[in-house]
Each structure stands twice: as C-alpha cells, then as structure tokens.
Amino acid sequence: MGLNVIMMGAPGAGKGTQAGRFARERGLPKISTGDMLREAVKEGHPVALEAKALMDRGELVDDGTIIAIVRDRLTKPDTQPGFVLDGFPRTVDQAVALDAIMEERAQGPLVVIDVVVPEEELVRRLGSRRICGTCGANAEPGGAVCTKCNGELVVRSDDDGQVVVERLKVYERVTRPVLEYYRARPTFRFVNGAQAPEQVANDVDSMIDDAAGSGGPAKVAGKRRTSARAADQAEA
Numbered sequence: 457m458g459l460n461v462i463m464m465g466a467p468g469a470g471k472g473t474q475a476g477r478f479a480r481e482r483g484l485p486k487i488s489t490g491d492m493l494r495e496a497v498k499e500g501h502p503v504a505l506e507a508k509a510l511m512d513r514g515e516l517v518d519d520g521t522i523i524a525i526v527r528d529r530l531t532k533p534d535t536q537p538g539f540v541l542d543g544f545p546r547t548v549d550q551a552v553a554l555d556a557i558m559e560e561r562a563q564g565p566l567v568v569i570d571v572v573v574p575e576e577e578l579v580r581r582l583g584s585r586r587i588c589g590t591c592g593a594n595a596e597p598g599g600a601v602c603t604k605c606n607g608e609l610v611v612r613s614d615d616d617g618q619v620v621v622e623r624l625k626v627y628e629r630v631t632r633p634v635l636e637y638y639r640a641r642p643t644f645r646f647v648n649g650a651q652a653p654e655q656v657a658n659d660v661d662s663m664i665d666d667a668a669g670s671g672g673p674a675k676v677a678g679k680r681r682t683s684a685r686a687a688d689q690a691e692a
C-alpha cells in the first residue's frame with residue numbers, strides 16, 4: 457500500500473512548499489503539474505506553448521492535457537511507494553479521473569490535505585513571492601539568490617497583479633468544488649496554513665499520518681495524534 461497524498465490549497469497557501477518538504481522527508485516523488493508545465497514550456501514543447509498563454513493569464517490548462525500528463529507520470533516506478541500531488545486535481549473532472557487511476561493502481565487510499573489561508577494573506581504572499589529564474593525553486597523569503605543553485609531570483613510571470621486576482625477567482629470558481637468532492641472522505645483533513653511555517657509542517661505531518669491510518673492499512677511510521685477534524689467530530 458502506498459502513501460498517496462494530495463496537497464490542496466489556493467495559490468500562495470504554501471502547498472508547494474509543504475508538498476516538497478513532505479515528499480523529501482518521506483522519500484516520495486513530488487508531482488507538481490505547474491512545475492511539469494513550466495518545464496515543458498522551457499523545453500519549447502509545442503503543446504506547452506499553448507499552455508503558456510493560458511498560464512500567463514491565470515487560466516487553467518484543459519483537463520484532457522493535464523489528466524494525460526498525470527496518468528503517464530503515475531505509471532513511473534518511483535510512484536510505487538506513493539506520491540505527493542501538488543496542483544492537481546484542480547477541477548472536479550480531474551478528481552474523478554484521478555479516482556479512476558487510483559482504482560486501477562489499487563495501492564491504498566488518497567489522503568487529501570487542504571492548506572487554508574485567508575485571502576488577504578494569499579494576495580500579500582503572492583505579491584512578494586520570488587522564484588529562481590534558473591531552476592524554478594521557490595526562494596527563501598528575503599533571500600538574494602537561490603539557495604539551491606545560486607540562480608537569480610525573479611517574479612513568477614503569473615504572480616503579477618491582475619493575474620493573481622484571476623488565479624484566485626479561478627480557484628474559487630473551479631477548484632473549491634474539488635474540496636467539496638473530497639470533504640466527506642475519512643482521509644480528508646485541513647491545516648491552518650497561516651501559522652508559523654514549522655507549525656504548518658507539524659500539522660501537515662500529523663494530519664497525513666492520522667488520515668493514512670484511518671484510510672486503511674497505509675498507516676506510516678510516526679506519532680499518531682488526534683486530528684483537529686476528529687476533535688471537531690467528537691464535539692459535534
């Protein structure tokens with residue numbers, strides 16, 4: 457059974473950072489559809505050039521293309537022990553397609569983590585976010601160069617003013633229903649992403665371990681703590 461995680465959250469919620477950290481610590485591949493698309497654009501892949509126009513406007517790339525990319529990625533052997541998805545699924549149709557892929561794989565439940573951050577904070581974070589122009593990694597806040605490759609830091613093309621507004625609108629309209637699609641599952645958890653980064657990391661870890669434990673035999677090593685969701689349910 458694999459540890460299969462989806463890191464959900466609005467643009468700027470920190471889901472990419474948490475997905476990367478968790479994947480590294482647990483030796484799982486992080487699968488970021490945004491990174492894969494940006495990589496394909498860099499390589500000048502013809503399909504990607506069409507995608508770039510949409511990405512630059514803050515709109516979503518079509519479901520068929522994205523689902524095909526993820527379906528193919530999930531056939532790779534490094535995903536056998538599990539994976540951490542970042543930026544997928546973003547539509548209900550993508551979530552339905554992922555369920556079908558998971559059924560074919562028959563390798564454990566999907567743990568869904570929603571990193572929740574208030575909108576004013578998202579706008580503030582996206583306005584000050586920098587990435588490495590060379591390797592694409594997220595920069596440390598206040599850093600001068602990339603800590604991974606010393607590359608120059610740049611503003612991501614879709615983090616510019618009006619595009620940010622559009623991405624947040626798209627998130628509300630198209631991606632929020634995905635949370636509703638997952639919310640009733642015993643493996644769904646949310647985390648307060650507006651806390652200090654170490655606290656967010658702690659909460660993400662304990663929620664994933666807790667959810668994996670409740671979703672079947674995919675429980676992983678680590679302390680099992682009572683989740684906020686379980687506490688909420690106990691109170692209700």
Ligand code: AMP
Nearest residue numbers: 489490510511515516517522543544546
């Ligand atoms: P991200 O790095 O996850 O914020 O993604 C950057 C951009 O890539 C998005 O604004 C979309 O244009 C596109 N993209 C990434 N993932 C998806 C997805 N699952 N479905 C559709 N478009 C996507």
